[in-house]
Amino acid sequence: MLLPSPSCQGRLPDGADSRDLSLLEETFQESVRRLAANMARVGVALVPYFTVRGPRRQGQLWCQSRSVREISVQREILEAAGAPKIASYLDPKYSATGRPATHLLPGQSWHQWGTAMDCFHSVAEKSIWRGSTFDLMRDEAEKLGLVTGAAWFAAREPNHVQLGWERDVSVARSLTFRELEVALGKIYDIGG
């Protein structure tokens, strides 16, 4: 299956929630380090706060801004699609615990495959979350063949850097949830 993979020995825990660049897939990691070096040259330090995110964590983020009803409907759809493990990551106990963070289900985010990184900026030790340095990061990222969420028309995410244009892995690679689940099992300890 033509999916990228995090740099790790053995399987990662399904609740992985890392900000470690060395876990990123090899070629993406190299590009991100180059991007950080180019930004540092103009005084902007990249501060990663999300790199590799396991499917359990992705499920929590999806659930946090949704109702119990929405979660149970989506679970049924996933079970019917032959992806019971992905379904199990949508746990109603995380319903209504936070703001909207993602519309991507476990497996659909490049963070599960080691080819996405979220960061804020630090300029003279001041933390920056929006503004012109993110326009600059977008330009520098594109020179390296990367995409930032600043380029998206809907729900811009200037803090997010990834390898390809399409944000949903299942769309980008034409994969069903069943196929995503099988592929996740090769990277993460998702249990029986």
Ligand SMILES: [Zn+2]
């Ligand atoms: Zn992200």
